[in-house]
Amino acid sequence: MSKAIKGCPIDQTIQAIAGKWKAVIIHVLLHTPVCRFSELQEKLPDCTRRMLALQLKKLTADGIVKKRVYATVPPKTEYSLTSRGKQLGPVIEGMQDWGKQG
């Protein structure tokens, strides 16, 4: 999302969870700690495969989500939150609560 604001912690966080899907993906992973790609798809039916893969990549790059790949046939991957990712729990739940009151 364009450029970061220098020395602004909030902006760091915004960049990490911004976009249409990242926060909801984290929310799913908070309640389902280990998730396969197809599970995430089922839980987020409005998110295309492309967007899901893209956002998971960003989340992984930011150290929020970790990915485990099993070299099996058919392939299998599991996504889960890192400890840093889990620390976003209160923020995400707070967003959930606020949204429910809207």
Place this chain on the structure above:
Amino acid sequence: MSKAIKGCPIDQTIQAIAGKWKAVIIHVLLHTPVCRFSELQEKLPDCTRRMLALQLKKLTADGIVKKRVYATVPPKTEYSLTSRGKQLGPVIEGMQDWGKQG
């Protein structure tokens, strides 16, 4: 930000605070409850007048910020959080904390 995800509270919240500036504007207003336009400019030197005005408009439309205009010369406006806006406090502070650890 494109279209809302049906029946998803988190998405509501994301849409309300997304973008490069809205969350930091709210943060300023949490610590300086009543702010003139020029005060906000001073506190957010990297935000152009245009962006500041735009985001304040969205925040006002979403019922997070309220605006008070004094019909004086020179003109004077004051921005503050609505009660609904203040309820975002914990979320915004949580984002601040998480970002500081990054």
Place this chain on the structure above:
DNA sequence: CCGTATCCAAGTAGATACTG
């Protein structure tokens, strides 16, 4: 099953100049 590639529409952000 788990993605990537390509293409396109829409939104977001910045620079700059102008106004009541």
Place this chain on the structure above:
DNA sequence: CAGTATCTACTTGGATACGG
């Protein structure tokens, strides 16, 4: 002082088709 207008560049998100 507190905005708006215009013009442009970049980013995001969706549809669809293809690949390991």
